[in-house]
Amino acid sequence: MLPYMKHTGYVNTQQVLVNTAPPYVALRANERLASVMTVATSDCSGGAGIEADLKTFTAHKCYGLTCMAALTAQTPQGVYSIHEVPREHFELALKSNLRDMQVDAIKTGMLTKNAVGVLLEVMSGLKAEERPPIVVDPVLVASSGASLVRDESVIQDIKRLAPLATLITPNVHEASQLLGCTEQELQLDNVENMISKAQELQIVTQCPNVLLKGGHAPWTDVRGKRYVTDVLYTKNGNCVVYLSDCCDSKNTHGTGCTLASAIASNLAHGENLEHAVYGAIQYVHNAIEIGCSVSKAHIKENGPINHVYGIKTPLREMVKDLCYSAHALAIDSQDNLPEDDAPKGNSTRSSSTSSLVSQIRDSGHFFEYLVSDPRVKPHWESYTKHDFVKRVADGTLEREKFKFFLEQDYAYLDNYAQVHCIAASKAPTTSDFDKSVQIVTSIKTEMERHREKMMKHFRIPDMKHFDEIKMGSALKNYARFFDDVAKNGSWIHLCAALSPCLMGYGHALDNFKDAITVDKDDIYYSWCQDYLAPWYRDAMQEGLVLLDRVCQMTDDWDSLCEIYATVCKLETAFWDAALQYEASR
C-alpha cells in the first residue's frame, strides 16, 4: 500500500499517505471566492482591528485583504503603543490590491488623516460602477476607551468618506458625534426616535444607507427582558428594525469591527443590504453570546468575542475521514483526540461521585441519574407535572387548544421520524440500526393513527389538512435543536435528545393518572390511556436500557445532562404553547 518506501537504514521510520480533499468539496475547484479588503488599524491582541476583520471574512468564507493605516500594541487592558504607517506605504498597498486583486467589498475602520486622504483620492478616481461597496465603521474610540486618533478632524474625515460608501454603521456614541449633540440629546429611547435619527444621519453624512446600532443602549420590554434594537435606514426611505436579545457579556471587544466586516462579507457574497445586515447582526450576537476565554485571569472585561464559533477543527474532521491513514501515528495522541466536537461542560463530578459513576455503569439507572441532575431536575419536573396534562386528564382543556396541540404533535412526529433516520445512519451496531428503522416505521404507524383520530374527532375532511399544518414557534425551536444535534452531535447525543419525549409522556401520565376524570368516550381519555398502555410501557423499558448502554459509551455525562435539560425545556414550552394558543378569528 505504501509503494514508495524502500528499506531505509533508519529504524524508527513510519510512512504515511496524506489524504486528498473531501471529494464533494473538491468539486468546487478554483472557486471564485468573494473577497473583502479591510482598510483599518491592527490590534495585535486579535480582538478588534484588521485581525477581527480577517477572522470575520474567513468565518464568512471570504478572501481577506488588508490595507493598514496604523498598528496598535493593545490588549483588552489598554492601548500601549500606536504606530502610524507611512502614507506612501499605505498608498502602495491600497493601489496594488485594487490593481492586481479582485476586491468585492471594502470595510473601513479606524483610519488616520493620511489614510482617509489617500482612500478618498483613490476612490473618487474610480467610476461609481467600478467602486466596490464600502462599509464605513465610523470608529472614534476603541472599546478599551482610548482614542487612537487624537485629531478631532476625524469626524470631518468620516463625513468626507461617507458619500462614497454604501453603508455607515454608527453606534450611539458615534451617532451623537456625527450629529453634533450629546448622547442624551439623541433620546434613543424608542423606535420612532431611532428611525428619525437614522434619517438625520443619512442627511448629515450623505451616506445612502445608515445602520444605527443600539447595542450600547439596550431597552427592556414589558416582561423585563432586555433587548437590542438596530435600525437600518436605506436610500429608498425603507427602514428595517432588527430586534435581538441582549447578551449579558462583558466580552464585547471588537463588536463594531466585526459587524461592519460581516456586512461587507455578506455584500461581497452578493446578498442584498437588508439580508447582509441581518446575517451580520446574528453572527455578532452569536459570537458575543457563545463567547470565548482567551485573555489571562487578570483581564476581567472587554475580552474578545468568538469569531470561530461555527468552524470545525480540520484535523478532527480528517481523523473521522474513512480514508484517514495516520492512525498509526496516534500512539499517544489517540487519547487527545476527542471522539467528536461534542460540547464539553466543566466536569462537575468530583472523585467522591465517580464511585456513583461506576455504580450506575454496573447496575443501570442512568435515566434516574439524568433526571435528578440539578441542571435537569427543575425542567424535568415542570415538564412531567405540566398543567396541560392535568387539564386533559380532567377534561377542562379547551378543545381548540387540544386540536392545536395534536396538529403540532403530528408535525413533531414527522420531524421525530426524520431524526431517528439520522440516528439510524449513526448507529454503532447493526442491532441499533435495525431498532432505529423499526422506530421510524412505528412512528409512521402512529402518525396514521393520529390522522384517523383527528379526522374523526375534529371532522377534518381530507388528508391535505395534515400537509398544511404550520409549525408553531415552540415546535420550530424544538425541531431546530434536533436538527442541530443530528448535524453536530454523535449517536450518543442523539439518544439523549430523543429520550425525554418517550420517557416524559409516560411519567407525566403516571403523575396524573389519578386525576383522569374525563369521560371514557372522550378523545382526551384515549390520549391519556395511550401513554399508560402496555406497549408504551415496553417502549419506555427499552428506552431505559438504551440510556444504560449510552452511559457506558462516554465519560462526558455533562453534555448528556445539558442535552436532557434542554429537551425538557423544549417539551415544557411545547405544552405551554398549546395552553397559550388562541384560535385566530
Added chain:
Amino acid sequence: MLPYMKHTGYVNTQQVLVNTAPPYVALRANERLASVMTVATSDCSGGAGIEADLKTFTAHKCYGLTCMAALTAQTPQGVYSIHEVPREHFELALKSNLRDMQVDAIKTGMLTKNAVGVLLEVMSGLKAEERPPIVVDPVLVASSGASLVRDESVIQDIKRLAPLATLITPNVHEASQLLGCTEQELQLDNVENMISKAQELQIVTQCPNVLLKGGHAPWTDVRGKRYVTDVLYTKNGNCVVYLSDCCDSKNTHGTGCTLASAIASNLAHGENLEHAVYGAIQYVHNAIEIGCSVSKAHIKENGPINHVYGIKTPLREMVKDLCYSAHALAIDSQDNLPEDDAPKGNSTRSSSTSSLVSQIRDSGHFFEYLVSDPRVKPHWESYTKHDFVKRVADGTLEREKFKFFLEQDYAYLDNYAQVHCIAASKAPTTSDFDKSVQIVTSIKTEMERHREKMMKHFRIPDMKHFDEIKMGSALKNYARFFDDVAKNGSWIHLCAALSPCLMGYGHALDNFKDAITVDKDDIYYSWCQDYLAPWYRDAMQEGLVLLDRVCQMTDDWDSLCEIYATVCKLETAFWDAALQYEASR
C-alpha cells in the same frame, strides 16, 4: 409575535427578530479557544504573511494574535514596498500579548533583525515550561521571488532562534542555505537522503524537531504519478515520511506560512507533533488543490490558496435555520440565495441546449442525458462494460476474487442503507420519505440473502465473519464520497449519488447477458440473474422516474453530472479492486 413595535409614522418599516445561536453550538459557552500568535510580516494582498496566518488559525478554530515585524505592499505580482515596524512598537506588542493574553503556540515567519533580537530576548527570559511551542518557518525569500530582508545575517538569526523552537520547517531552498550548500548538493532524490538531511538540519539548527519539506521538488513514481515527500525528524530520532499527491497548481503563494500556521494551530489544540504535521500537510494540500480565483486576469501565477475551503457561509446556514425570521426581507434577494452550498459548475448549457432541458423536463429521459454527458460517458462505459462482469458471466473469475467482491459488496450495502437513511431524513415529501425507508428495509433483506448465499457457497461457519469484514480502499473511497454528499449535499445530490449503483448493475448485465455461459448451478449464474430479474427491473424503472423528478427540481444539472461521473469512477474502481485482489497467504 413582534411585541416591541408600536405603530410608527414611517410607512415602509419592517421589523425582524434576530435569531439566537444554534442551540447545540451555544452549549459551549465561553469556550477556551486554542490561541496562536504569529510573529511575522504582513502581506496586504492576503495570500501570505500574517494574513495567511490569521486565516489559517481561524480555519482551525483557533484564536489568532499578531506581532508584526514589517509590512509589505505586495501582490502575487511582486513586492512594491516594505515598511519595518519600529523595534519599540514590536516589543510592546509582543510583551503585552504575552502578559495579557493566553498564547498556546507561536508561529514565526519573515522577521527583521530587530524582531529576532526582541523575540530572542523575550523568549530566553521565559522558563522552558512557560514558553509556548514555537514553530519557525525559516523564510528567506517570498514566493514572489523577492527577498524581503536583504541582510544576509538572517540565516544566523534563524539559527539563534531555532534552539528555542519546537519545530523548524525548511523547504529545499531554505535547507540548502541553512546547511551552507547548494540545492543540488543536497541530493534530495530519495527518502534516505531526505532523512539524513533532516538529521543534519537538527544538528546545525539545534532545533529539536525538523520538518524538511519536499513540495518544491516532487518525485515521480513508477506509474508516472508525481508525489510530494515531507520528512519529519524528531528529537527522539523518530522519523515520519509523509507522502501526498502533487497538485499541478500555479497558485501556491503562501503555502509555507500556511503550513507552519496550521502546525502551530494543531499544537495549540494539544495534538502531538506527528499528528499536527499530518493535519497541516493535508490542509495545505487541500487548500492548493481546491484553489481559488481572487486575483485579476493579468495575474497568471503565484495566486493564493484557498484557506476557507471547509467553511460554510453563515448567512446561508441561517436562512436554512427553522427559526429564521427574515424571509420577508428577501424580496429581491430570495433569488440570490442559492438553495444550498452545492458545488456550482460553470454551466455548459448554451441557449441552444436549453430547449433540450425543457424537452427532457417534459418527456423524461434524464438518465439518458446523464450517461451521455461527456463528463459522465467514459466512466459510465468503463463501469458498465467492466471485465469483472464478463468474467463472472463466463465463469473465468477466480473464486477468491469473487468472494472478496461479495464481502466488500456486503459492507457496501451496510453503508448504502445508512446513506438511504440520510436521504430519508432529507426527503422533500412524505412519499419520498416512505420510499427511502422501504429501500432501507429491502437492503436489509438483501443483506440477509447475501449472507445466506455466502455461508452456503463459501462454507462460512458463523455470522461473526460478516461483522469482521475489513473495508478495502476502493470501498473506503466510495463510502467517503457518500458520506460527504450526505453531509454537504441536498436530497437531489444524494439521489444522483445513489443512482449509478442501481442503474449500472442492471446495464452491465444487459451488456453481458449473451456472455453468460457459466453453469446454472453456479453462484456466478444466480448473481448474474439477480440483476436481470423482474424485481430488479422494476427497481430500475423506479430509479428512472426518480431521476426525471430530480431534474425538475434543480437547474444545476452540472453538479448532478459531476456527481454521477464521480460515482461511476468509484464503481469502476470497486470492480478493479476485486480483479486485482490477491488473497494474502
